[in-house]
Amino acid sequence: AGNxxxxxxxxxxxxxxxxxxxxxxxxxxxxxxxxxxxxxxLKVQLEDKRIQxxxxxxxxxxxxxxTGVATISVKxxxxxxxxxxxxxxxxxxxxxxxxxxxxxxxxxxxxRQLDWDEQVLGFSGADSNMKYLQRLTETLVPATQxxxxxxx
Numbered sequence: 001a002g003n004x005x006x007x008x009x010x011x012x013x014x015x016x017x018x019x020x021x022x023x024x025x026x027x028x029x030x031x032x033x034x035x036x037x038x039x040x041x042l043k044v045q046l047e048d049k050r051i052q053x054x055x056x057x058x059x060x061x062x063x064x065x066x067t068g069v070a071t072i073s074v075k076x077x078x079x080x081x082x083x084x085x086x087x088x089x090x091x092x093x094x095x096x097x098x099x100x101x102x103x104x105x106x107x108x109x110x111x112r113q114l115d116w117d118e119q120v121l122g123f124s125g126a127d128s129n130m131k132y133l134q135r136l137t138e139t140l141v142p143a144t145q146x147x148x149x150x151x152x
Contacts, residue, residue: 023060023100023109035061044090054091055079069110070102089123092132111139
């Protein structure tokens with residue numbers, strides 16, 4: 001039901017919080033308004049160099065289905081209470097929200113837009129301020145729109 005069962009990578013890729021090629025989907029048929037979540041665990045480094053696990057989840061909600069296209073909202077929620085701005089600054093690029101348009105008939109993502117807009121005060125002293133602003137937009141390009149070979 002949308003879970004990655006096995007994956008083999010010859011190169012370890014960093015997890016930049018941009019989401020994967022697929023999204024987890026419920027096994028059963030759902031109606032607009034239905035929510036489901038994908039739990040995750042991140043590692044952060046504390047000031048004393050110890051490593052702490054932070055639990056987060058990606059919360060998905062089926063917003064609507066029109067002409068075979070499902071609109072799904074997604075947002076990251078931090079489940080572990082975090083009071084330390086230094087730790088918050090390590091999580092800032094992983095907290096996103098956005099929208100996915102999914103082709104129900106063909107079982108593929110048509111488009112995805114994720115936004116990051118977070119701010120952390122006091123992460124490196126009382127006067128420090130970190131603002132993280134980013135947008136990722138992906139759109140499926142039909143095979144008929146591939147580039148033509150250059151003319152010689």
